[in-house]
Amino acid sequence: MDFKLRKAEPADVSDILRLVKELAKHEEMEDQVLLTEKDLLEDGFGETPFYRCVLAEVQTETSRSKVVGFAMYYFTYDPWVGKQLYLEDFFIMEAYRGLGIGSELLRHLSDLAVTCRCTGMMFVVAENNEPSIRFYKRRGAEDLSKDEGWRVFRFDRDSLLRMATPTEE
């Protein structure tokens, strides 16, 4: 099947949201997606993009183009080596797997990272997601959590508000 990759445009936000929700459903977390098309539009296509997207498109039998996969990424900064490409979401619809779309997306992102003078690409994977772990390790990915003992932490909004409000002493 023929497919092509292209940069996402403002008109794509409904497809992006659809695929974000499909991936979340895949992780049994669909109700946790609070983002709206409006957020995606403002955050991705405003003055400062907070994320970027590459889409995979196929031509259907009726010759309409259908977005069947996406990669959402942004740039981060490692204080030792500089710019990195951070792969945030990466998903191909089930019916379109095994066709090389995922590999091609990853290759496209690698190109991008090298062109933008990034020293690496980073991403997190759930520790029980063995097919994905294998997919990435086959291409040279290292598990930093395992090799270097890094743990991901988070302050949620409640904690932020608590910290931001002056405390009484």
Add this chain to the structure above:
Amino acid sequence: MARFILRKAEPKDVSDILRLIKELAKFEEMEEKVILTEKDLLEDGFGDHPFYHCLVAEVPEDQCSEGSTVIGFAMYYFTYDPWIGKLLYLEDFFVMHQYRGLGIGSHILKVLSETAVKTRCSSMHFIVAENNSKSIEFYKRRGAADLSSEEGWRLFEIDKKDLLKMSSQ
């Protein structure tokens, strides 16, 4: 009671930022891994598109024993969660040894929390080495959750040589 101020970093601060990055790396026994230069920091942080933001902590001249008045910093940038949107990512956070225990670290975290809330970020993320129990306690006391522990996320990286390998396939 030590006096100090926190302020946004300016282009002239890049040599102090690099010095503190190296001090933190030395603290982790990784000083030779810092290959970033002042020129990189200048271009990447103060160009058209900043890839990072920095807060610096400064003491009055009469309070610093030698050299510069900049004695602490926090480096951060914005990331994007496809379920909830913008996040503040705390990349580096360091106060020089002799200026610890004075509330500078807490104050930095407070200002970062305010920044996160103001820019409508849903949370602040960061990673901590699993053997750095002092830092883990510092963060947990303020409400941080260990996502690696609770949600099983593992941080992965594909380095430049493997990116090049993939992009040339």
